[in-house]
Amino acid sequence: MKWLGLILKNLGRNRRRSILTVLSLTVSLFIFCALASVPVVANQILADSASSLRIACHNKAGLAYELPQAYKQTIAATEHVVAVVAESWFG
Known part of the structure; x- marks a missing residue:
């Protein structure tokens, strides 16, 4: 207790x-905490994006335009492709 009083007084x-x-x-x-957490956050972001099994393709004119049907058939014929959706709009 002697030291605590001295510390508080100073x-x-x-x-x-x-x-x-x-x-x-x-x-x-x-x-220090912010810099120490950067590698953890980067690894989490990379792990989340690597586990995604989707590929998004869109028309260069914009998202409102569908891809041509020939593209849909070409993508569907690709190996390991399970399903192809001509148009999927979120938002």
Whole structure:
């Protein structure tokens, strides 16, 4: 308890220094945590996109136009293709 009183007394002596010290520690911990989480987030994004089994093709004129039927038949004839949808609109 003797040390705790001494610590609290010295913290109150120079408030600006104490506040800046706490803020600098807070900012440095935030930056460290943010940078440490970047590889984890990148791996999660890559794992989610790699597990997707869909391919999206659209007309160069825009999403409102369907692909030609010949493209649908060509895509359906490709190996490992289970189903082809001529138009699928979300939104």
